[in-house]
Each structure stands twice: as C-alpha cells, then as structure tokens.
C-alpha cells in the first residue's frame with residue numbers, strides 16, 4: 001500500500017517541488033533586488049577625491065616656530081612655520097575625529113576627547129590615536145599660503 | 158444585555174469570557190517582591206517617552222540650521238515646553254536605569270537559563286535599542302555635545318574591517334557628518350527605533366507568557382496570584398511613583414541647553430552622558446583597535462551569556478562560575494563608570 005501510494009505521488013510531488021522551487025527562487029530574487037535598490041537609495045553619492053588649492057591666509061600670520069589653526073570650509077588645518085619651511089597638518093584627530101588644540105607651553109597638540117597627544121611634527125606621543133596627524137601639501141605664492149584639500153563643492157547632495 | 162453592548166458584540170464578535178483567562182494568568186508569589194516589577198518599569202517609561210516624544214515633534218525641526226533654535230524655543234518659549242522636554246529627558250535617563258536594573262535582577266536570579274535563552278537575547282537587543290535611542294536623541298539637540306558625540310560615535314563604526322566604511326557612509330548619508338546625518342538620526346529616533354522597540358517588547362512579553370515567569374530556584378512557595386488585577390495594580394503603583402518622581406525632578410531641575418554646535422571647535426571639556434562612561438573610559442585607555450574590539454567582545458558576550466553559562470556549567474558543574482564571572486563583569490563596568498565620573 002505504502003509503496004504504491006509513494007510511486008503514485010512521485011511525479012506529482014516532483015512537479016510540485018519544481019513549481020515551489022521556481023516560485024521560491026523567483027520571489028527571493030525579486031524581493032532581494034528590490035531591497036538592494038532601497039539600500040542603494042540610502043547610500044550617499046560619494047565624489048572621487050579631487051584636490052584643490054585653498055587659500056589659507058598670509059605667511060606672516062603664522063607665528064615663527066609656532067602654529068596657527070585655520071578653519072576652512074574644507075576642514076580645520078594647523079599651519080606651522082619652522083626656520084626654513086611652512087607646512088600644514090590636518091587638525092582632525094586620527095583617533096575618532098575630534099579637533100585638536102595646540103598647547104604652546106607643552107609644545108604638543110592635545111585632543112580634548114580621549115586625551116591623544118601629538119608633537120610639533122604630528123607624531124603621536126601619548127594616548128589612543130593610531131596614526132600621526134595627516135600631512136597636507138602646502139604651496140606658497142607671494143606670501144600667500146595655499147593648502148591642497150579635498151573639494152567640497154558638490155558634496156551637499 | 159443592553160443594546161449598546163449587543164451592538165458592539167455583533168460588530169466585534171469576541172467573547173469577553175475568552176479574554177478573561179489570559180488576563181488572569183497566575184503568577185508565582187515571588188513576583189510580588191518589588192524588584193520583580195522592574196521588567197514593567199521600562200515598558201511604562203517607553204509609553205511616557207512615546208507620548209512626550211510625539212509632543213516634541215510638534216516644535217522640533219530636524220535641520221542643522223534650525224534644530225538648536227527649535228530646542229531653545231521648546232525649552233524657553235513654548236507653553237509647558239520645558240515640562241514636556243524635561244519629562245522626555247528624565248524618562249530617558251530612568252529608562253536606562255530601569256533596563257539595567259531589570260537585567261541585573263534577571264542575571265542574578267539566573268532566569269535566562271533554558272528554555273528562556275532567547276528572551277535574554279531579545280532583552281539585550283532591547284538594551285542596545287535603548288542605548289541607540291539615547292545616542293540619537295542627544296544628537297538631535299545640535300549643541301556641542303550632540304555634534305561631537307555624533308562625530309566620535311559614527312567614527313567608531315568606521316573602524317570595523319571591510320564593512321566599516323560603507324556602513325559609516327550609510328549612517329551619515331555622506332563621507333562626513335552633514336545635513337543628511339541629522340535627518341537620518343531623526344528618522345531612527347522617531348520611526349525606526351520606536352517601531353523596533355514596540356515589536357521587540359511584544360515579542361519579549363510574549364515569550365515571558367509562553368514560558369511563564371521563571372520559578373525562583375530556592376523558593377518552596379507554590380501559591381500564585383492573578384496578573385489582572387493584582388499584578389497590573391502593582392505595576393500601576395510603580396508607574397505612578399515614577400511619574401510623581403519625574404515631575405518633581407523636572408520642577409526643580411528644568412532642562413537646559415548647551416552651547417550651539419561649532420563644527421571646527423571641539424570644546425576643552427567634553428564627555429558623554431554617564432551611561433557611556435564605561436565605554437568612554439575604555440576608549441581612552443586602549444589603542445583604537447583594542448578599544449573597539451573590546452567593546453564588540455563585551456556586547457557579544459552579553460548577547461551569548463545564557464549559552465556561555467550553560468557551557469561553564471558543563472565544564473565545571475556547581476562551581477558557580479557564572480556568579481564569579483558575572484560579578485566580575487558588573488564590578489568592572491561599575492569601576493570604569495565611577496572612575497570616569499571622578500577622574501573625568
């Protein structure tokens with residue numbers, strides 16, 4: 001009896017199985033790709049890296065062997081003047097992104113968030129930051145300082 | 158039967174008798190002890206938060222240029238605005254205390270063991286949702302703390318290997334914190350998280366019902382008492398006391414607002430709310446990778462605790478390893494919190 005009913009149902013159940021398979025796979029693919037479009041909708045437009053020259057004031061505004069913090073729309077920058085060059089460091093802490101401050105007495109950059117500290121060259125001397133401060137390229141023209149930074153022109157989508 | 162009742166019963170054909178039985182669900186007498194009412198407290202507070210939160214949306218504007226002014230407006234100009242905002246903030250603090258206490262009571266009565274493991278997992282998910290509520294909530298004010306907490310909090314996600322960056326962009330709606338970020342946090346705070354929490358609370362209570370409340374290990378008493386009206390009444394007393402406490406707190410300490418967010422300047426003294434102190438202290442003490450990795454291990458351990466407990470029991474039966482490890486964990490967390498509170 002049992003064997004008989006089994007053989008009797010095999011062709012039908014196979015067809016049913018195939019139909020269910022197609023339905024199942026189809027539904028999964030359909031809903032899946034729709035869900036993926038929705039994720040895409042949430043994913044922001046990320047512009048390719050494009051460095052532009054941003055004016056950052058006059059050389060004379062930087063104290064000799066000292067530091068000047070400039071707030072540019074592209075981000076905060078620490079300008080430094082040594083005896084023979086002008087250079088720039090990003091003022092964004094490499095730990096979790098707070099803005100560091102220059103402490104002239106200690107001759108260190110100190111981050112208020114988790115106490116990370118960097119020396120004049122941007123190297124970590126204490127605390128949790130994983131990397132030195134990011135170096136930013138500087139150009140000088142007629143006493144004007146320009147820094148090369150990521151353009152934010154069309155970022156506000 | 159009068160005509161009105163019959164009218165209703167004909168349109169909504171539910172037999173009132175069939176509702177009586179589940180409402181009368183018998184509870185073991187130990188639930189009469191007040192610490193066992195702690196599970197109901199977050200549920201009550203959630204309702205308070207939803208009610209005051211809806212009121213806040215009438216005046217709050219989720220835009221970087223207007224958010225701060227709209228919160229000031231609610232706090233200082235709108236009639237009873239200070240009260241609504243004060244209750245919302247106070248209830249959010251109490252919510253965290255309540256969830257923590259409930260979790261501690263479930264832990265030390267070991268009520269999470271077989272077959273209630275999944276309800277512990279759901280509970281930890283509720284705890285995480287609670288913390289995310291708090292985090293997104295204080296981002297909305299757009300004062301300095303909001304802004305820098307958003308920067309630091311979202312940057313933590315970027316540390317994850319492979320998925321970190323995409324996840325960060327997704328959350329911020331761009332590579333940096335920008336106007337999209339506030340919209341997203343607002344959306345999470347008023348739509349996504351409340352929906353998730355309501356759903357999870359229903360599932361959580363559903364599971365409590367299906368398993369009935371865990372018996373106390375060494376309690377010989379076998380008496381029970383009904384959920385309705387007895388237990389509901391006890392919870393109502395807790396709810397009323399909470400509301401009275403909250404109202405008085407808000408009267409004496411009306412809400413304030415910090416300085417307006419300034420993207421270029423991180424203020425010298427900045428730190429998160431007390432419930433993030435343990436994480437905050439840990440991040441200060443360790444390298445970035447260990448800081449984030451350690452936090453992930455901690456949370457994973459919390460989620461998997463019932464299974465870890467079962468494993469410990471199998472390895473070393475009746476050594477009470479669960480108690481030793483659990484107490485050590487709680488102590489460590491409290492020490493970190495107090496340390497941060499004192500040392501700063």
Ligand code: HEM
Nearest residue numbers: 193196197199200260268269276277280281283284370371
């Ligand atoms: C929004 C947050 C929460 C709400 C509204 C909530 C609500 C409740 C309620 C009303 C009960 C019934 C027993 C009692 O009142 O103590 C309960 C039991 C339970 N909860 Fe929660 N809970 C929340 C969060 C948590 C968390 C964070 C955990 C653990 C990580 C947890 C784990 C459990 C477990 C395992 C039970 C069963 C305990 C037993 O049977 O004795 N819950 N919860």
Ligand code: FES
Nearest residue numbers: 093095096111116
């Ligand atoms: S963000 Fe600077 S030390 Fe953490």
